[in-house]
Amino acid sequence: MPLQCLVFDCDGVILDSVPVKTRAFARLAEPFGPEARDRFVMYHTVHGGVSRYKKFEWFFREVLGREISQEESTQWGRRFAEYTLDEVRRCPLIPGVRDVLESWHGRLPLYVCSGAPEEELRLVLHERRLEGYFTGIHGSPPAKAQLLAEIVRSAGVEPENALMVGDAVTDRDAAEQVGTLFYGVGQELKGGPFPWGEDLTGLNDWIRARV
Numbered sequence: 001m002p003l004q005c006l007v008f009d010c011d012g013v014i015l016d017s018v019p020v021k022t023r024a025f026a027r028l029a030e031p032f033g034p035e036a037r038d039r040f041v042m043y044h045t046v047h048g049g050v051s052r053y054k055k056f057e058w059f060f061r062e063v064l065g066r067e068i069s070q071e072e073s074t075q076w077g078r079r080f081a082e083y084t085l086d087e088v089r090r091c092p093l094i095p096g097v098r099d100v101l102e103s104w105h106g107r108l109p110l111y112v113c114s115g116a117p118e119e120e121l122r123l124v125l126h127e128r129r130l131e132g133y134f135t136g137i138h139g140s141p142p143a144k145a146q147l148l149a150e151i152v153r154s155a156g157v158e159p160e161n162a163l164m165v166g167d168a169v170t171d172r173d174a175a176e177q178v179g180t181l182f183y184g185v186g187q188e189l190k191g192g193p194f195p196w197g198e199d200l201t202g203l204n205d206w207i208r209a210r211v
Contacts (some may be wrong), residue, residue, distance in 0.1 A: 002161065002211050004109075004161040004162065005111070005151075005157045006109070006163050006165045006207070007111045007112075007148060009114055010116060010124075011115075012166075013126070013165055013167050015128070017091045017095065019043070019055045020088055020091060022044060022086040025040055025052075029063075032064070035090075037061075043055065043058055047168075048168030048172075049168040050115055050144075050170055051115050052077065052115075052117075056072075056076045060072070062176060072107060080207060081165065085120070089127055093162060095199040096199050096201035096202070097199075097200045099200075099201075103134040105133045108211070109135040109136075110134050110138070111156075113138050114138070118137070119139075122139075135155070136154065143174075144170050148174045148177075159179035159180045160179060162180040163181045163207070164181065165182075165185060167184070167185040169188070169189070172194070182194045183196070185198075
């Protein structure tokens with residue numbers, strides 16, 4: 001069956017913003033020492049696409065040995081945004097993404113499915129003048145698989161006619177859980193049993209063969 005819907009993660013797929021986020025997690029954990037910082041960065045790296053608030057919960061529980069309070073979670077979320085927003089507004093696009101968006105905007109429904117908070121996601125894509133390409137922009141909460149399932153339902157397509165483009169295991173797992181196709185981006189997903197590219201420069205040809 002032909003492709004009828006394209007869904008994109010944001011960090012690492014649309015924006016080259018993963019290093020910005022990694023530095024922010026390291027900065028948050030720095031006061032607790034280098035070991036705590038390195039554990040947090042490793043956890044963040046392995047769990048790309050997971051809400052930052054879930055990562056904060058993990059750090060407090062597994063590294064600090066207690067549950068995070070609502071006040072602390074809100075404070076860490078505010079500090080994280082302060083550390084990242086200016087850089088994310090200026091960071092490069094992933095190579096090939098603008099060509100993909102311009103090629104398929106108006107021909108297929110395009111969606112964003114991200115672990116970033118939705119309000120922040122919409123703000124950044126608006127300021128980057130990318131908002132208009134998308135039929136829908138969806139961020140956390142909820143988790144990635146639930147978001148993707150909601151997007152597929154709202155698009156009115158069968159899962160096997162939708163493509164999820166992601167750079168993290170969380171994106172791949174969401175696609176498998178929902179039943180969509182998957183296209184991997186970046187080194188973390190290289191060598192998997194799915195189409196893959198270092199960036200998005202090869203994605204247009206892959207899509208054209210399937211619409």
